[in-house]
Amino acid sequence: MEADTEQKISEEAFIEMLKNLLEYTENTEIPIMTEFYAKNNIFRENLTMGIAKMLIKLCEQKKRAALERKIYSGELNATIGVQLLKQWREDENPKKN
Numbered sequence: 001m002e003a004d005t006e007q008k009i010s011e012e013a014f015i016e017m018l019k020n021l022l023e024y025t026e027n028t029e030i031p032i033m034t035e036f037y038a039k040n041n042i043f044r045e046n047l048t049m050g051i052a053k054m055l056i057k058l059c060e061q062k063k064r065a066a067l068e069r070k071i072y073s074g075e076l077n078a079t080i081g082v083q084l085l086k087q088w089r090e091d092e093n094p095k096k097n
Contacts, residue, residue, distance in 0.1 A: 009046055017042060018052060025059040030066045033059060064088060 009017075020040055025031045033056060037044055047056060071081035 014046070014052075017047060018055060021047070021052070021055045021059065025055065025062055031059045031063050 017040065021036060024036050024039075033044070036059070047053075067076065067081075067084060070076040071078075071084065
């Protein structure tokens with residue numbers, strides 16, 4: 001029997017999660033969504049609607065900007081930096097089958 005990963009949450013709890021996500025993004029140098037989910041004891045599926053998607057995108061953009069800054073300043077290993085840049089390019093321009 002599969003575990004039920006879908007949490008039922010109230011509108012108030014959802015709004016609180018959004019506030020927590022915005023605060024986490026603003027206060028974390030390199031925000032990582034997996035870390036946010038773990039720290040807040042929630043499933044990724046709970047943040048798949050409207051404004052949540054926008055906040056997740058904001059979090060991902062901040063992470064990318066911080067990591068790019070570290071790549072270009074030499075703080076991040078060049079090999080890792082090249083791999084991240086390739087991955088981001090692939091994510092932005094997925095190949096069509």
